[in-house]
Amino acid sequence: MFGMDEKMINPVYLQIVEELKRKINSGSLKPGDAVASESALSREYGASRMTVRKGLAILAKDGYIYSIPGKGSFVQKPELNKYTIYYDEMKNSINTVDRSRLLEVNIIMPDEKLAGELQITRNKNVIVIRRLFFTEGKPIAYDLKYLPYSKGMPIVEEELEQATFPEMVSGSVSSFSLKKELTIYAQPPDEEIRRHLKIHDDLALLVIEQRIHNEENKPIGFCVTYFRGDYIKLKGRSE
Amino acid sequence: MFGMDEKMINPVYLQIVEELKRKINSGSLKPGDAVASESALSREYGASRMTVRKGLAILAKDGYIYSIPGKGSFVQKPELNKYTIYYDEMKNSINTVDRSRLLEVNIIMPDEKLAGELQITRNKNVIVIRRLFFTEGKPIAYDLKYLPYSKGMPIVEEELEQATFPEMVSGSVSSFSLKKELTIYAQPPDEEIRRHLKIHDDLALLVIEQRIHNEENKPIGFCVTYFRGDYIKLKGRSE
DNA sequence: CAGTGGTCTAGACCACAGC
DNA sequence: CTGTGGTCTAGACCACTGC
Numbered sequence: 001m002f003g004m005d006e007k008m009i010n011p012v013y014l015q016i017v018e019e020l021k022r023k024i025n026s027g028s029l030k031p032g033d034a035v036a037s038e039s040a041l042s043r044e045y046g047a048s049r050m051t052v053r054k055g056l057a058i059l060a061k062d063g064y065i066y067s068i069p070g071k072g073s074f075v076q077k078p079e080l081n082k083y084t085i086y087y088d089e090m091k092n093s094i095n096t097v098d099r100s101r102l103l104e105v106n107i108i109m110p111d112e113k114l115a116g117e118l119q120i121t122r123n124k125n126v127i128v129i130r131r132l133f134f135t136e137g138k139p140i141a142y143d144l145k146y147l148p149y150s151k152g153m154p155i156v157e158e159e160l161e162q163a164t165f166p167e168m169v170s171g172s173v174s175s176f177s178l179k180k181e182l183t184i185y186a187q188p189p190d191e192e193i194r195r196h197l198k199i200h201d202d203l204a205l206l207v208i209e210q211r212i213h214n215e216e217n218k219p220i221g222f223c224v225t226y227f228r229g230d231y232i233k234l235k236g237r238s239e
Numbered sequence: 240m241f242g243m244d245e246k247m248i249n250p251v252y253l254q255i256v257e258e259l260k261r262k263i264n265s266g267s268l269k270p271g272d273a274v275a276s277e278s279a280l281s282r283e284y285g286a287s288r289m290t291v292r293k294g295l296a297i298l299a300k301d302g303y304i305y306s307i308p309g310k311g312s313f314v315q316k317p318e319l320n321k322y323t324i325y326y327d328e329m330k331n332s333i334n335t336v337d338r339s340r341l342l343e344v345n346i347i348m349p350d351e352k353l354a355g356e357l358q359i360t361r362n363k364n365v366i367v368i369r370r371l372f373f374t375e376g377k378p379i380a381y382d383l384k385y386l387p388y389s390k391g392m393p394i395v396e397e398e399l400e401q402a403t404f405p406e407m408v409s410g411s412v413s414s415f416s417l418k419k420e421l422t423i424y425a426q427p428p429d430e431e432i433r434r435h436l437k438i439h440d441d442l443a444l445l446v447i448e449q450r451i452h453n454e455e456n457k458p459i460g461f462c463v464t465y466f467r468g469d470y471i472k473l474k475g476r477s478e
Numbered sequence: 479c480a481g482t483g484g485t486c487t488a489g490a491c492c493a494c495a496g497c
Numbered sequence: 498c499t500g501t502g503g504t505c506t507a508g509a510c511c512a513c514t515g516c
Contacts, residue, residue, distance in 0.1 A: 175319060182322050
């Protein structure tokens, strides 16, 4: 048998994946078209149905096809607008924060807007953390975080200087179950931020809001970071 | 047998997935810990190994675990910084473009920067498309696209007014194989953009660059869109 | 060497589509 | 009714790890 080498280099289910991807990418199978049935593919490749299904499962996971029980598998319409972005307030594609200064750690009562944001009443306590981020001695971002105060929150100032938002929160909860949201927009700096970031000339801010919710969708943190527009670029990629 | 209802509502492999997710989320299994071996899980659940493997495959796809042949399966360290973003130059979470004006469709020779961007020589032709996006009669974005001119590019002005960047490109190639990149940053408007967008007061721009490559990593399109900062918000979410 | 995950088979029963 | 995908089994051989 020379089948062994073949199998280890390219298992049958991957051959199926590749051939079907080829057909889809070349346009010989178009979105909406039915893929050959599992039993047909099974005959065609001389493979068992489970092996065929393993290949189809991969194509489904990668967004190429979807299956309807009782009907068949069909070519998916590709997601043209989907991107993956890795965001870390301390590090982005043109800059890394090399120093951070803690401006304030405090416990406050939230105003109406913040109480709404954190879905709590205005008589609950909220931890505020205000930081400045520096690159080569230059202040490049102003960072504001709000966490509803609860039980034993381990506030260690040492850690706060360097911690990322998800890191702060993930001490208490396992971070697999966290739901995180980003909001990205641009605005001119107001007076307070001009002062903090020592901005004198014309400059735009990139503002990034982070919201973290737990499994039950209760907010457990809200964060706004104001970046000098010339010190941050976010990168996203498809697939 | 009362097992039938159970199976259809919650197949065995999903029970395994849920129980292991629970253990991971509750912290009783921590990142780096070994998951019980396939044969052990097989005994524990009274299921065949293939069924157990189906469950583990789902946990692996969702980023909970990874497997090392010959060693075992281990709990993955969660990706704290990963977000998914859906970007469409015509529609974002606070605004939708309701009209688009074609300013220019042209064929030019690229300058050095553009030639580099598109990885072509400066004597090759490039299609330029300049558009203005409107919301309720207000110009809210200035959009610039560059496509290397090749073979039969179907340039239909009608379509150009409404088409999204991936849509323009995906006519010729199947869009499954396209690699797309986003770059996001903020900057103040220059004179040209102030004129186009009729900006007179203090305002920041959100700039979004799109790069589209084919399977072989050859650039097939470059696009820059300058949004009024008060008319765009991008949203991203984890998972 | 025994234990692990990776691949694969040849069956089985099920629920569901569509004729 | 036949054909489809969804679930599941009880085996098998392989390559790899670590003792």
